[in-house]
Amino acid sequence: MKQIQKLYPHFLALFGFVVIALIYFLPVLQGKKIYQSDIVQYTAMAKEQNDFRAVEHAEPYWTNSAFGGMPTYQMGANYPHDYIGKLDDALRFLPRPADYLLLYFLGFYGLMLVLKIDPLKAFFGALAFGFSTYLIVILGVGHNAKAHAIAYMPLVVAGVIMVFRKKYFYGGLLTMLAVALEINANHFQMTYYLLFLLLVLGIYYAYKFIKNKEYKELGLVGGTFAVALIFALGANATNLMATKEFTDYSIRGKSDLKLTPEGTKKTETSSLDRSYITEYSYGVAESLNLIAPRLFGGGNGEKLSNDSAVYDYMLKYGASEEEARQITDSYAPTYWGSQPIVAAPAYIGAVVFFLAVLGLYHDKRKIKYVFFIGALLSLVLSWGKNFSVLTDLCIDYLPFYDKFRAVSSIQVVLELCFPVLAIIGLHSFFTSDKEKQWDSLWKSSATVLGLLVLLFLCRSLFDFSGELDGQLRQMFSQSQDKSFGIGFIDALKADRKTMYAADLLRSGFFISLVAIALWAHTKNKLSSQNAIILVGLLMVADLFFVDKNYVSNKDFVSAHEVDVPFEVTPTDEQILQDTTSYRVLDVEGYLNAKASYFHKSIGGYSAVRPRRMQELFDYQIARNNKRVLDMLNVKYVIQTNDKGEEVASMNPEANGNAWFVKELKMVPNSDAEMKALDKLDNKNVAVINKYEFGACFKNDTHTFSVDSTATINLTLNKPNHLKYRSNNINDGFAVFSEMYYKNGWKATVDGKAAEIVRVDYALRGLNIPAGKHTIEFRFEPQVVKTGSTIALVSSIGMLMLLVGGIYFERKKKSN
Known part of the structure; x- marks a missing residue:
């Protein structure tokens, strides 16, 4: 009975996580599915593979429907003896994407318990982590593998901390399972970025062991990690080995070509082009989005209201309400940062930031500096080309750093670290005397609110100009008088300034409410539990309402629209009448998977597309070498005519099979x-x-x-x-x-x-x-046979380690 009472808060937390995940993604209960752009592309890429499974009841491990032919290793291939994958499926029992949101909650909750945070604070901390705007947005666009890997990050950190705290068996077991699940999520970029935080954590604890001359214990820690890592890697051997094999064949591998398509000598030595790696680099000032969501205009799809300066300008210029609405929606990009595409700001929450600062002031545990340094390193690396000294150093000398693009996504480490700092700050605040509480409270309030006030007063230092403004001004000047384009951009800048100021005030409002709630507790006007609940609700509400601007019920459609994302067009019907074997080139959709859904295409959608096909395109096809299309047996070319209609041209010179x-x-x-x-x-x-x-x-x-x-x-x-x-x-x-x-x-x-x-x-x-x-x-592929054998042996070893370890631990405890 005592044990049940002890577990009761955790069962309650689990129930709460399930309910909240389903409430946020409520349409899943109606049988609807979220329309994720990346998953639509994946569905098209994997169609031939899935059709083969349905008929042959086996895995092809190769598809001819994309890029002329490529392995399916990174397209959801199923491998024999993938028991870690089956464990992961059991944990993700909710409908997608509620399953990933639940994983966010569970992983962070586990980390909080390891850090000795009580269940109530851990519960709200898990919600704050899960509702971090970037983590919700990637579910909206379909970066499922990325979300999957992020969800297991906190558990990996929890297991590592337990081992360093000399809980070798249970810590090692958690580390082994968490790392195995992390690798199984199959987003190696996120796993790679996690290593930066683990490196900081390892240096911190290794210093403590060496300082205390605990060399034997340090050896046991290393041995525990070695065993856990060997089994975790072994259980995922097939995927790891297949991915390693294919990487060299893909655009992530180094090219044999020394000359560019223009015939000049290549100057880039990294696997991926440096500009491609750093294309998505977070702006230094844009990082302030972390504490006020729309300082830089939100995302690319942000819409202005009828109260906006642009809408009002259009009405004054003589446009009808309908025309003003249409032009405002179509030609008024509020985002003025430097990134090419931003679905939403990477907002961690004003309350989370405030509590993290409170934790830095108040918490006495040195481990807080691990998470602070991890967050700071993550932030600086996310600047990419905007802090090229460090980025170039990493690309040139850090192993595998040049295999990944979109360096801005390393901010996921920061998005893990700040909620940790926030909750350990909140926890330490409520476990100290009132005098210390007030001292830390006024310092953190002055720091954070002072920063917001400073940003508000310094808003004139920004010009609020976006990269598209010049093009818009020129476009409007061609169709209207020149003053129209200038006036339109001025109105757009005014709206950006309004968003900037409004979101600073919004963040200040939430922080003030939290500060007041904590102050009321120091004056005994609010009990600890009520104060924690109030702060927790404000923290979650702050994030929840921002998230709903970017991922909400309107993004859900019928299951059929997701499962069958492309409707056959007259062009497709025309091509499909040809029952011979041939390939298709969609000229305008070369890096789009639509053609792969219906035909055998030489294009497609993949971040690890075959390097040699990409090079054929860059060096030959893009330079109008039709003979290369002939040798690839491209019999049909889909393009757009002068009327904007999609048409298919037949190539009678195709070489055949x-x-x-x-x-x-x-x-x-x-x-x-x-x-x-x-x-x-x-x-x-x-x-x-x-x-x-x-x-x-x-x-x-x-x-x-x-x-x-x-x-x-x-x-x-x-x-x-x-x-x-x-x-x-x-x-x-x-x-x-x-x-x-x-x-x-x-x-x-x-x-x-x-x-x-x-x-x-x-x-x-x-x-x-x-x-x-x-x-x-x-x-x-031999790699599948070899890897599957290793996975089977490793899985058996993990099971034996689990059963045997529990037996000896219980026996030791009873003795």
Whole structure:
């Protein structure tokens, strides 16, 4: 009975988390789904894979529907013995996206308990973390893997702290499971950023151990982490190994090309282009959005009301109410920061910020500096190109830092650290005497409110000019008199100033209410529990109402609209009448997955798209080299005509699925290979990198006799299994319009293994002997077989460690 009473607050918290997650995303109870733009793209990319599963009841691990062909390792592939994935599925039992919101709550609540915070404060802290605006917005746009990884971050930190506190078994167990779940979430960028906080945490505790000369204990800590990490990595071995293998093949791997498409020498040595990595860099001043949401105009989709200066300006200029509304919605971007696209500000909450400052003043535990330094490091790194000295240093010398783009997203570490500081501050405030409470309260109030007042008084230092203002002014000047464009931009700036001032006042209002509530407690006018509840409600309400501006019930649609995101167009119907095997290029939607939903496309939507296909596009297709489309078997090109209508043009010169060539042209390196494609007659000549594949040819004769009777036809076409019939009276060399991928694809000629050669920079080629033959390609990735075996062994080891550890811990306690 005593044990049940002890667990009662935690069950109550769990129930509260479930109810609140469902209330926020209430339409899920009506069978609706949130329309997430990224998930729409994923649905299109994964359609061929999912269709294959439904029919074959197996995994293809390869798709031909995007970028000419690529592995499905980063497209939701299911691996054997993924028991950590099954555990994760059990934890995410609510409908999406309420399941991720619940995970936010649970993970942070666990961290609070490890930090010895009582359940009530931990409950409100979990809500504050979960409702951090950025964490809600990524659910709205469909960054599910990112949200998934962020949700497990607090649990990883909790496990690490427990181990450092010498709770080796339970801390090690939590660390092992949390890290396994974190890796299983499959967003390695977020996991990588978490390491920055763990590094600060490790330095802090290692210093304490060394200072106290606890070298043995430090060794036990290291051993515990080693065991936990080995099992966590092992349980995710298949995904990790497959991802590592594919990374080198994707745009995240380093290119072999030393020259740019223009023919000049490359100066960039990082895996991704530096400008691409830092494209989304948070502005230094824009970071103030963390404490007042719309200081820089909110997000790109922000709408002005009928009380706005722009709307009023349009009415005064003679526009009707309908016209004024339309122009205000279409041509009045309130966001004036420096990032290309911002769905919403990364608002952590004014109350959270205030309580974090209170914690820095009041809490005596040195661990607060770990979270403060982690938050500060995260903030500085999020500035990217706006603080290039540090960013360039990390790109050049920090392992794997150049594998990730959108450096602004490292602020997720800050969004974890500040709620931690806020709740430990709140906790320490209520566990100290009244004199210390007042001293810390007035200092933190003066600091935060003073900052808001200073920002309000200094608003004239900002010009409130956005990057699009010049274009808008020029556009309006062409269609109206010049004074109209100037007046419109002036009105827009006035609205931005109004938003700036209004949100500073809003933040000040919430902070003042919290300060008053805490002051009332110091004067015994409000009990501890009532004060905590009032502060907690204000903290959550502050975030809740901001979040609803960006992700709300209106973002939900019928399940059918999400499950079937693209309707077939007349253009698609026209193409689909062709039952042969071919590829499609959507010119304006090359990096969009719509074409992949209906056809085998050479475009698609992926942050890890195949590097060689991207390079073919940049170096050849974008420069109007139609012959490259021919060799990729692009039979239809979707584009827009002069009337703005979508039309499909047929390419009768497409090479087909496979063809015999008359000559092999050997070149010394990848640059020469790419350059050769400029004017290559790829129907008759194939270019081969001699440095990589020259050893595949026994002699120097690379010409073949091809007569009109030579044929090679595709007879079986599955994502992971292709079969051809060939007939040639001479020995020959065949080129297949399939993407070359070194690992996994196996070729046979009449059942005998044959070596696949990369030709024409990205395609497959085979030596075919004279006569009639059956040629097969099968995708049987060894990495999946090896990884699955490791995952099985590791999962069994984790289970044995869990059962055995609990047994010995109980036995030790009973003795």
